[in-house]
Amino acid sequence: MAAKIAAFLITLVLTVIFAVVGFALLMLALNGYSEPDSMYSMGTYGIFAFLLVFAAAAIAAGVAHLLIAREFKTVGAVMISTIGAGAFAVVAILVLIVIGVLLAEYFQRYS
Numbered sequence: 001m002a003a004k005i006a007a008f009l010i011t012l013v014l015t016v017i018f019a020v021v022g023f024a025l026l027m028l029a030l031n032g033y034s035e036p037d038s039m040y041s042m043g044t045y046g047i048f049a050f051l052l053v054f055a056a057a058a059i060a061a062g063v064a065h066l067l068i069a070r071e072f073k074t075v076g077a078v079m080i081s082t083i084g085a086g087a088f089a090v091v092a093i094l095v096l097i098v099i100g101v102l103l104a105e106y107f108q109r110y111s
Contacts, residue, residue, distance in 0.1 A: 003074045004061040007081045011060035012053060014082065015089040019049040022093035029101050037108040041100035048099075052092050060085035 026045055030038040060081040067077035 003064050003068055003078050007064035007078045007085075008057045008061040010078070010082050011085045011089075012057040014086050015053045015056045018086070018089055018093055019053055022049065022097055026097050026100050029097060030104055033104045033108055037111070038104050040107050041104040044103055045096050045100045048096050049093065052089060052096070056085045056089040056092075059088065 023042075023045060026041065030041060033041075063081035063084060064077045067080060068074065072080070
């Protein structure tokens with residue numbers, strides 16, 4: 001139980017850091033777009049990044065549970081699950097940034 005909580009909390013903190021860095025990258029990518037066009041992108045990023053943080057943490061806890069059930073050591077299970085969920089979160093945040101830029105481009109062109 002402690003390993004699942006540790007994996008959940010470590011992944012939660014790491015993905016929040018990744019999401020904040022991703023938001024800064026989104027702000028840099030949206031440089032040049034007008035504020036009404038970029039607000040849709042930032043709102044979409046905020047909602048999906050919030051959901052992603054908890055989804056990645058839940059995935060890490062679930063993977064840690066499965067690894068411990070397969071008789072992995074506790075520290076190894078937490079490290080593997082945290083790295084795996086963190087990699088998933090980084091890729092998903094990059095996808096969210098691309099979606100945000102595409103949304104800004106869409107609203108700039110069609111509104």
